[in-house]
Amino acid sequence: MQRDTGIVSQISENRRGRQIFFGVTLLLFGGVAYVLTHDVVSSDSLSAPAMTPVALPSPKPLGDKIEFIVRRNDTLESIFRHLKLSLEDLQHILQVPGLRQRLSQIKPGDKVTVVHEDGVVQTFMRRLNETEMLSIIRGDNGFAAQVVKTPIEIQNAHAQGVIGTSLFNAARAAGVRPDTVMKLANDIFGWKIDFALDIRPGDRFSLVYEQKYREGAYIGDGRILAAEFVNAGETHRAVYYASADGNIEGYFSPDGRSMRRQFLRAPLDFTRVSSNFNLSRIHPILNTIQAHKGVDYAAPTGTIIRASGDGRVNFVGVKGGYGRVVILEHGGTISTLYAHMSRFVPSLHRGDRVKQGETIGYVGATGAATGPHLHYEYRVNGTHMNPRTVALPSAAPIPVAYATDFQMRSNSLIAELTGTPSTSVATLSKN
Ligand SMILES: [Zn+2]
Structure with a gap:
């Protein structure tokens, strides 16, 4: 049981991530294997490989490390009191130019990371945004602050599913997060398909979407880049396009018409x-x-x-x-x-x-x-x-000045979506 507890706490430090879940899966299977074969397999040989995927990559900090998720109504002072950190240190930190304002904006769900020795703060870190971390470090002359870049790596992921009982169940089975499914329904196909009433068993979807990683750890999904939804035998496709000058941005059919229409198909959640x-x-x-x-x-x-x-x-x-x-x-x-x-x-x-x-x-x-x-x-x-079948006026095509750029981008995304190697795009029409 102690082994389980150790891993759970490491998972909470790593936050959620597919790799972590993979690690947990291995662990569960490892556990099952142990129960079934404990006569011949020692627990050491099982726990060691299962631990590997969830090992913390960061160097050992000087002192005790605490990761704290800000709760509703928390203030810096209440957090310091809660974690039994030196309130004198807090006063010194707030005197560093510019820090009072940057630290006053903490909100529920934010994560702060503190390294301390018996309540004496060594470092205090707070994420400012997806790619920047505010790092406050104790030095010889008091506290100093710097903004540390923490770049995000984006990888494209593919998923596809067939609807049996519900869109969400199909998405879960395909490993797609609920917030990404909501984007598929609300931001891409919500003008074409009534997701409340028109979805049928046998409908299917495929997606190319972004997954974001920081220091190798999955931190969430980004945009859907290309999507297909087959509803009652009718195929709908969309690609994400943003022009380099920022004038055009959004989801378009592969031939360059905005997915948005004057009316939503279903006017409710x-x-x-x-x-x-x-x-x-x-x-x-x-x-x-x-x-x-x-x-x-x-x-x-x-x-x-x-x-x-x-x-x-x-x-x-x-x-x-x-x-x-x-x-x-x-x-x-x-x-x-x-x-x-x-x-x-x-x-x-x-x-x-x-x-x-x-x-x-x-x-x-x-x-x-x-x-x-x-x-x-x-x-x-x-x-x-009938609002579900009335023909909604189709959107104007993408402006001519962007047509070539759009078509190149669209072709490559559709090839990725349909799994067609880019060298044989000509076979696309067979699908
Ligand atoms: Zn009625």
Whole structure:
């Protein structure tokens, strides 16, 4: 048991990382092997190789090293008290020019690293951003501070998955983090695909995305660079492009049209919608109402409802069977309606401008609704259209000045995405 404890504490010092998880996996298997074969394998020969992947690379510090994650309401003083560090040292540190301001900005989740001898601070380090660390070191003439560069290495990772029970389960099985899946759904395909209602078993995705490493340790995912999503047999692809002059940045179809549209397909947090794979997904009660002219998303009370497009608030209040309802006008002839809300965003008033994706209210069951759901309508010239299938105007192509650069980048990313060697790009169309 002592061996386990030692490794857990080292993992917490290393933070999370794929390599670390790999190490844990090895350890678990090692543990199983030990249980099964402990007659012939000594515990030493098992623990030694399992320890290797999680060994700390840093040199042994002079004194005791503490890594501390800042909690809510922590101040430097409370941290020093908590860690039993010298408050006199804190006063001296805060007198170093420029440090008071840099240290006052600590926030929950920040990590500080302290090396001390019996509470006497030797070094105090705090990360300023992804690539810089503030390092305060005790010298012969008091404390001195410097900013240390800690560069990040980016490696491209590939993942693909087939959806069985849910997008998130498929992503987990493929080793993709939830925040990266959210980017796939919200930042890339959220204008094309209704992730609340359109996802089907057998849908599949593949991704090329960045993984960030610092000193060899995985610290998180970066951007998705290229993505494919096959939904109900239809293939959608997107690549990330940023022009050198900074004028153009975002996700584009391989032929250079922005993935963004005037309207989102699903105006709520799709992860909370309960009817993902329910093929008879029309709300049973509303199904019986002949004049039903919208889409229903069954989701828990309180689920965030977002404006599907930029617009202006035309109505916010209670209206008959709609209950608490918001109506937005989107210029021209289009309006959208969001009904049965439990509550509105308090600051929302008639005439206010809203941005696409902005929270306007929360799912409820007010009006003629027997269970919590969002009833969503999309009208053109007052006529109800199906928001899930209505053709949204496609975006303008990328400007001519960037077309060549874009196409080169796009071709190379799509080749990487589809696993086509760059020497045989010509075979791409077979896919
Ligand atoms: Zn409805």
